Amino acid sequence: MEVCYQLPVLPLDRPVPKHVLSRRGAISFSSTSSLFGGPDPRKLSQRRGGISYDSADQTALYIRMLGTYSVCCGWLDTCLYLQCIYIDLWLFTPSTESVSPWGCRCCRPLSFQRRLAVSPSLLCPSSRLTLCFLDDDYAGQAKCMLRKVGSWDFDIFLFDRLTNGNSLATLTAHLFNQYGLIELFQLDVIKLYRFLVLIQEDYHSHNPYHNAVHAADVTQAMYCYLQEPQLSSSLTSCDILLGILAAATHDLDHPGVNQSFLIKTNHHLASLYQNTSVLENHHWRSAVGLLRQAGLLEHLPVEDRSNLEMRLGSLILATDISRQNEYLSQFRSHLDQDDLNLQNSAHRHLVLQMALKCADICNPCRPWELSKQWSGKVTEEFFNQGDIEKKHGLEVSPLCDRQLDTVPNIQTGFISYVVEPLFTEWRRFCSTPLSHTMLSHLGLNKAHWREESDPSISHAAFEDSFSLVHFIDVPLRI
Numbered sequence: 001m002e003v004c005y006q007l008p009v010l011p012l013d014r015p016v017p018k019h020v021l022s023r024r025g026a027i028s029f030s031s032t033s034s035l036f037g038g039p040d041p042r043k044l045s046q047r048r049g050g051i052s053y054d055s056a057d058q059t060a061l062y063i064r065m066l067g068t069y070s071v072c073c074g075w076l077d078t079c080l081y082l083q084c085i086y087i088d089l090w091l092f093t094p095s096t097e098s099v100s101p102w103g104c105r106c107c108r109p110l111s112f113q114r115r116l117a118v119s120p121s122l123l124c125p126s127s128r129l130t131l132c133f134l135d136d137d138y139a140g141q142a143k144c145m146l147r148k149v150g151s152w153d154f155d156i157f158l159f160d161r162l163t164n165g166n167s168l169a170t171l172t173a174h175l176f177n178q179y180g181l182i183e184l185f186q187l188d189v190i191k192l193y194r195f196l197v198l199i200q201e202d203y204h205s206h207n208p209y210h211n212a213v214h215a216a217d218v219t220q221a222m223y224c225y226l227q228e229p230q231l232s233s234s235l236t237s238c239d240i241l242l243g244i245l246a247a248a249t250h251d252l253d254h255p256g257v258n259q260s261f262l263i264k265t266n267h268h269l270a271s272l273y274q275n276t277s278v279l280e281n282h283h284w285r286s287a288v289g290l291l292r293q294a295g296l297l298e299h300l301p302v303e304d305r306s307n308l309e310m311r312l313g314s315l316i317l318a319t320d321i322s323r324q325n326e327y328l329s330q331f332r333s334h335l336d337q338d339d340l341n342l343q344n345s346a347h348r349h350l351v352l353q354m355a356l357k358c359a360d361i362c363n364p365c366r367p368w369e370l371s372k373q374w375s376g377k378v379t380e381e382f383f384n385q386g387d388i389e390k391k392h393g394l395e396v397s398p399l400c401d402r403q404l405d406t407v408p409n410i411q412t413g414f415i416s417y418v419v420e421p422l423f424t425e426w427r428r429f430c431s432t433p434l435s436h437t438m439l440s441h442l443g444l445n446k447a448h449w450r451e452e453s454d455p456s457i458s459h460a461a462f463e464d465s466f467s468l469v470h471f472i473d474v475p476l477r478i
């Protein structure tokens with residue numbers, strides 16, 4: 001770990017004074033305006049309850065704008081989002097600049113007498129797009145992390161904190177920049193920015209697992225796979241654009257319950273998609289809806305646009321875990337025959353599908369400290385579903401009963417029946433240091449969970465849960 005990865009983080013090289021910290025629950029400014037270079041603090045503190053400092057650890061990371069404080073025009077979502085960033089900047093950047101990068105009056109807070117101080121990095125030239133999501137002070141920390149965005153031990157939870165909960169938008173913008181996709185596809189940066197904010201907001205932040213941080217984690221993993229020599233030497237920029245877009249959007253608007261829940265509760269999505277890949281179809285259609293809403297690809301010829309949308313769908317649909325065996329058998333048969341040719345676009349597409357599938361369930365292959373956090377989150381979501389099922393007198397879905405199922409047992413089963421078979425094939429295709437690292441973490445994590453598992457719970461029961469009901473429709477070859 002590098003120094004820059006460690007908390008606590010002070011955005012300024014000066015401590016927040018005790019008397020400021022003591023004014024919790026209000027806008028807490030120093031009584032000396034020189035500290036933040038702001039106007040009369042007594043005026044500002046009239047807006048009590050708007051911003052608060054947390055605890056006495058003297059880190060300003062916790063400062064948040066808790067409500068909306070200006071009116072907005074057609075840029076509604078984007079503007080509200082930006083305001084939160086602006087107020088952080090305003091608090092901590094003793095800058096005298098006062099510019100709205102969008103040239104849009106609605107970005108200015110009405111209640112404050114002073115105009116916003118906006119850092120030049122927010123002025124959004126495409127080359128600095130990533131910084132649009134960060135204020136100058138967090139940028140140092142988050143930027144430092146982004147230098148290692150291709151590391152398998154990238155801590156997405158820390159990155160999410162450093163970006164004020166904007167990990168998905170920040171990371172994706174960074175990858176678009178890194179690959180030069182803005183120039184290659186002549187993308188409008190404001191539309192791109194708006195699209196990234198829209199997708200981030202479309203994830204449900206109250207889902208313990210299926211939220212924007214999971215999407216950011218999958219996007220980071222996807223980037224690691226795209227960087228593997230076999231892929232990086234053969235993928236086209238279109239493949240890369242699709243790979244990143246699919247990873248970022250693959251669980252859009254996930255309701256926090258699984259397909260069987262939607263079917264048994266007669267959810268309209270289940271009938272809309274005829275009980276087939278219900279969630280994945282919805283993620284895909286939501287992604288297309290947001291792409292069109294933001295107008296990100298509207299400058300492309302209709303045929304190219306619709307081709308991109310269809311390929312995006314084919315990637316997202318591949319993440320339906322209940323169809324894992326179909327994809328795995330197809331992939332395995334190519335590996336057995338050694339006939340994958342990455343000059344062939346259909347083969348490249350299959351490899352992208354497999355890469356996305358690996359990225360989606362790679363959390364058990366992360367270092368233990370990260371992996372166990374994901375295990376806790378995914379189980380919490382399963383158990384929440386089980387609680388709702390119990391409450392409504394429905395049969396509790398497999399793995400969703402907090403009275404019967406345990407994290408270690410679920411993990412042991414998931415790793416054995418779902419993750420290992422997939423990553424074993426992936427390593428056959430891509431026998432690189434990364435693949436070995438992932439399988440080595442997987443082995444260690446499985447051993448950890450095995451030690452904690454309850455041996456009285458039959459393994460066969462878990463095999464049933466994973467292979468027959470919850471995930472896999474055909475028994476797996478292990």
Ligand SMILES: Nc1ncnc2c1ncn2[C@@H]1O[C@@H]2COP(=O)(O)O[C@H]2[C@H]1O
Binds near residue numbers: 321364378
């Ligand atoms: N660590 C885990 N333990 C158990 N199930 C998991 C784990 N990680 C992912 N999953 C499941 O695998 C599924 C892959 O697709 P989803 O992201 O839609 O939903 C995911 C979860 O249902």
Ligand SMILES: [Zn+2]
Binds near residue numbers: 218250
């Ligand atoms: Zn997912």
